[in-house]
Amino acid sequence: MKVALFITCYNDTLFPATGKAVVEVLERLGHEVEFPAGQTCCGQMHWNTGYQAEALPLLPRFLLQFEHAEAVIVPSSSCVAMMREHYPIMAERIASEGGDATLPQRTADLLPRVWEFSEFLTKKLGLTDVGAYYPHRVTYHASCHGLRSLGLGEGPQTLLKSVRGLELVEISNLEQCCGFGGTFAVKNADVSSAMLSEKTQAVLNTGAEECTACDNSCLMHIQGALHRQRTGVKTKHLAEILAHTEADEAVEDAPVAEVTI
Amino acid sequence: MSRVPLDPRTAPTFQAAAKTLLGDAQLRKNVRHATDVIQSKRRKLVEEKRDWQQLRESGRQIRAHVLENLDVYLEEFERNFTKAGGVVHWARDAAEAQEIVVGLVKEVGTREVIKIKSMTTEEIQLNNALEAAGVHAYETDLAELIIQLGEDQPSHIVVPALHKNRAQVREIFRRTMNLPDLGEKPADLAEAARKFLREKFLRVTTAVSGANFLIAETGGICIVESEGNGRMCLTLPETLISVVGIEKVLPRWQDLEPLIQMLPRSATGERMNPYNSMWSGVHPGDGPKTMHVVLLDNGRTDVLADREGRQTLQCIRCGACQNACPVYRQTGGHAYGSVYAGPIGAILTPQLMHMEHSQTLPYASSLCGACYEVCPVKINIPEVLIHLRNKIVQQNGWYAPESLAMKAVGQVFRSERRFRAAQRLGRIAESPLVKSDKRTFAIVGQKQEENTGWIGWLPGLLGGWTSTRDLQEMPKETFRDWWEKRGKQ
Numbered sequence: 198m199k200v201a202l203f204i205t206c207y208n209d210t211l212f213p214a215t216g217k218a219v220v221e222v223l224e225r226l227g228h229e230v231e232f233p234a235g236q237t238c239c240g241q242m243h244w245n246t247g248y249q250a251e252a253l254p255l256l257p258r259f260l261l262q263f264e265h266a267e268a269v270i271v272p273s274s275s276c277v278a279m280m281r282e283h284y285p286i287m288a289e290r291i292a293s294e295g296g297d298a299t300l301p302q303r304t305a306d307l308l309p310r311v312w313e314f315s316e317f318l319t320k321k322l323g324l325t326d327v328g329a330y331y332p333h334r335v336t337y338h339a340s341c342h343g344l345r346s347l348g349l350g351e352g353p354q355t356l357l358k359s360v361r362g363l364e365l366v367e368i369s370n371l372e373q374c375c376g377f378g379g380t381f382a383v384k385n386a387d388v389s390s391a392m393l394s395e396k397t398q399a400v401l402n403t404g405a406e407e408c409t410a411c412d413n414s415c416l417m418h419i420q421g422a423l424h425r426q427r428t429g430v431k432t433k434h435l436a437e438i439l440a441h442t443e444a445d446e447a448v449e450d451a452p453v454a455e456v457t458i
Numbered sequence: 459m460s461r462v463p464l465d466p467r468t469a470p471t472f473q474a475a476a477k478t479l480l481g482d483a484q485l486r487k488n489v490r491h492a493t494d495v496i497q498s499k500r501r502k503l504v505e506e507k508r509d510w511q512q513l514r515e516s517g518r519q520i521r522a523h524v525l526e527n528l529d530v531y532l533e534e535f536e537r538n539f540t541k542a543g544g545v546v547h548w549a550r551d552a553a554e555a556q557e558i559v560v561g562l563v564k565e566v567g568t569r570e571v572i573k574i575k576s577m578t579t580e581e582i583q584l585n586n587a588l589e590a591a592g593v594h595a596y597e598t599d600l601a602e603l604i605i606q607l608g609e610d611q612p613s614h615i616v617v618p619a620l621h622k623n624r625a626q627v628r629e630i631f632r633r634t635m636n637l638p639d640l641g642e643k644p645a646d647l648a649e650a651a652r653k654f655l656r657e658k659f660l661r662v663t664t665a666v667s668g669a670n671f672l673i674a675e676t677g678g679i680c681i682v683e684s685e686g687n688g689r690m691c692l693t694l695p696e697t698l699i700s701v702v703g704i705e706k707v708l709p710r711w712q713d714l715e716p717l718i719q720m721l722p723r724s725a726t727g728e729r730m731n732p733y734n735s736m737w738s739g740v741h742p743g744d745g746p747k748t749m750h751v752v753l754l755d756n757g758r759t760d761v762l763a764d765r766e767g768r769q770t771l772q773c774i775r776c777g778a779c780q781n782a783c784p785v786y787r788q789t790g791g792h793a794y795g796s797v798y799a800g801p802i803g804a805i806l807t808p809q810l811m812h813m814e815h816s817q818t819l820p821y822a823s824s825l826c827g828a829c830y831e832v833c834p835v836k837i838n839i840p841e842v843l844i845h846l847r848n849k850i851v852q853q854n855g856w857y858a859p860e861s862l863a864m865k866a867v868g869q870v871f872r873s874e875r876r877f878r879a880a881q882r883l884g885r886i887a888e889s890p891l892v893k894s895d896k897r898t899f900a901i902v903g904q905k906q907e908e909n910t911g912w913i914g915w916l917p918g919l920l921g922g923w924t925s926t927r928d929l930q931e932m933p934k935e936t937f938r939d940w941w942e943k944r945g946k947q
């Protein structure tokens with residue numbers, strides 16, 4: 198399949214490794230990836246903070262970039278949730294205010310082809326094993342948007358369980374928010390931090406080396422505290438774990454690999 | 459013994475109140491424990507209802523239908539309640555409602571009333587108004603009694619004293635009931651409250667209540683409760699005055715069917731409330747001889763007029779959103795500066811205040827969606843929060859500093875060229891703040907270095923992030939730069 202990657206603004210800028218991993222996994226599975234160059238942001242930050250006028254123009258922009266695609270892959274559940282929940286409302290708003298009247302229909306046509314990365318693998322392609330190898334103890338953080346808006350369910354965990362060498366440890370209070378919430382993290386920094394401390398405590402209690410998720414936004418938040426406390430525990434997007442194979446391990450850790458395997 | 463009520467007009471910002479409350483470890487422990495217990499009970503009882511999602515949808519439809527036809531059903535209720543021997547009063551705002559209730563109590567000529575837990579009477583600060591008129595109101599719900607005796611404020615709409623633990627309750631009772639030898643077992647505390655209240659039930663002849671539902675077709679009123687204090691207040695006194703928000707009406711008796719299945723499950727994690735009182739009008743020799751209903755607007759018609767905010771009024775006050783909310787879990791209810799705390803309070807209070815107060819409340823949410831998920835009448839609280847944020851942004855004007863920054867970023871996202879420039883600029887701007895985190899490790903006998911930079915301090919609003927969290931530096935190469943290079947190879 199020819200798929201288009203919507204990397205999202207913050208992954209593009211802050212987490213390029215996630216984008217590279219998505220490309221690697223999709224190409225390994227035999228798909229052709231394209232990257233429409235005019236893409237920027239889905240508009241979530243503006244919309245959710247109350248700046249709807251600033252978010253609106255990003256909808257027609259997204260349509261122009263991705264309308265042609267057979268599938269649009271997005272390694273961020275909150276951006277997909279933004280599109281599914283609010284793009285139809287935004288399209289109606291623009292049309293009703295005298296803007297492009299074709300937007301509601303075009304939005305409705307495109308949205309069923311927009312997939313969060315793990316969701317594309319499990320629901321669209323029906324895969325659980327994508328050929329990854331990752332010999333580490335890992336815990337999975339369910340982001341609120343992945344959990345509640347997209348209904349990812351056990352999908353991401355199923356993918357992780359099929360990764361060779363990976364030991365998946367379940368976190369307590371899986372359904373509880375990490376306290377990121379976009380601008381909430383700075384507007385209500387104290388409450389956000391209190392929420393985060395419960396989450397990092399839960400991560401540490403698992404004894405995992407790494408915490409993974411389908412959203413780098415949550416992970417940036419969790420990592421921010423894990424690093425501040427010098428816990429040594431890392432965060433890594435699900436795509437980066439799925440991209441990892443025995444070949445990578447051999448390069449990174451040759452002598453150990455020879456002894457143990 | 460009049461306490462300072464929670465008042466959105468004078469309350470500090472959510473941030474300021476939360477900061478103080480976050481420092482109260484005992485309160486946070488109590489709130490966490492109580493909400494965990496109620497949530498796990500709720501979850502079990504919801505899971506056993508296979509038609510839970512259908513129930514929610516029918517609950518939503520009933521409540522939405524009421525709001526679309528509120529005038530019709532309120533007038534129908536008035537006709538039928540009057541026919542059954544009751545008296546209906548209409549109150550535009552809190553002051554009018556206070557005046558009506560105080561007037562009715564004075565007419566009776568009593569200096570004491572007993573009360574059933576009612577957030578609506580808390581909303582209009584009725585106890586203080588009665589006190590000012592020389593009438594003492596005794597709260598008879600256990601939690602409200604604790605709040606009243608402790609000169610405290612309710613922190614939850616269903617379990618108002620959930621921020622207090624057993625030891626604290628014992629201390630309050632010991633002090634205010636003059637019981638130096640009071641034990642610490644739940645039975646001891648319940649017994650103390652029972653003795654204290656029984657005497658009031660038997661002596662005081664006027665009761666004030668709220669209501670869970672009004673039934674238009676029968677002119678009926680419905681109150682659900684757990685302790686039996688409500689049943690006492692509804693049956694023993696001569697005069698009953700119920701203060702009820704205009705949104706609480708239901709068209710038919712039958713509409714209770716889905717709602718009464720969901721309310722106790724959502725509120726306290728029970729299949730059914732121990733006491734469900736439903737009555738219509740006055741009956742000789744049975745219950746109060748005089749019944750009044752004060753129908754309260756107090757900002758509700760304004761909420762109704764807002765197409766997107768309207769669903770807020772679907773609320774049946776179960777409090778499930780408060781128990782599920784990770785923000786409420788940390789701060790408890792007082793941070794919201796209103797008797798309506800938690801997610802429902804964050805959308806209801808500012809609207810009831812005509813968006814003139816409580817403007818920080820719609821931001822007191824990470825938009826995690828847990829509230830929407832548990833709401834028995836499917837109020838899309840995150841959607842309403844976003845709607846109210848938009849209203850506040852418009853109030854603040856385009857020249858507010860945050861607004862200018864957001865507009866600038868908005869412009870950046872509307873052009874690939876500007877977006878790339880901003881990415882480069884960001885890397886340059888952050889560079890003086892980045893501290894390198896060099897780690898050396900050996901691979902195949904060769905020393906290798908991993909160099910990740912971290913930011914521990916950011917200026918201005920962004921400083922909220924670095925107050926407790928580090929931020930990884932921006933990588934040298936964006937994804938799109940890498941993609942382009944890759945294409946050229």
